[in-house]
Amino acid sequence: MDEETLFSRKIITRNKAFFLDFKQNNNGKFLKVTENNGSKRSFVFIPEEGLKEFSESISEIISDHFQV
Secondary structure, three states: OOOEEEEEEEEEEOOEEEEEEEEEEOOEEEEEEEEEOOOOEEEEEEEHHHHHHHHHHHHHHHHHHOOO
């Protein structure tokens, strides 16, 4: 099952690197979020169908709890 990366971004904060990779494979499109602290790597996969709700929830957290 081949994967194609459509978008990729790396964010470094507090001794951790986060990779946001929007990908596509035979099952559809998805966001793969990778957290790497140098000794351990964790992954979260969010299917395309859940990205809008995920984005809205992140935006709500930011607008309610941070001064931007």
